[in-house]
Amino acid sequence: MMKSFDDVYNEAVDYSVEGVLPQGAPVGVARLSQALRAYNAIMGGGLGFAMEVIGREEFERALEGFRYLDLGRVANLLADLVESFGTAEYDEQKEVDLDQLINQGDIVLDAFRRKVSAFPSDFGF
Secondary structure (H helix, E strand, O other): OOOOOOHHHHHHHHHHHHOOOOOOOOOOHHHHHHHHHHHHHHHHHHHHHHHHHHHHHHHHHHHHHHHOOOHHHHHHHHHHHHHHHOOOOOOOHHHHHHHHHHHHHHHHHHHHHHHHHOHHHHOOO
């Protein structure tokens, strides 16, 4: 049976929950899963919660995922926030900007649809 785009997206969601990818996962699935790991944690409990449950290495991989999905603005804001989290340099306005940006529809799903349409082989099609 041929996988659909929805099947691939749902697999990436499942992988993102544990933060573990199967060996040999296509690059697109890996990057999507990495972005979803951070995105879903932030959506589920805010950046503070995400910082508690996701390690810095995972955030670095998430940044790669967001950039791969052409969500550079999200990646840049998140990079700044993660870097300065818990310090005097932390810019709360950047967190507000990030929240507004990621709450504009389902930006990761939309970015996935654009990317898989342009580069289906990156997702195993």
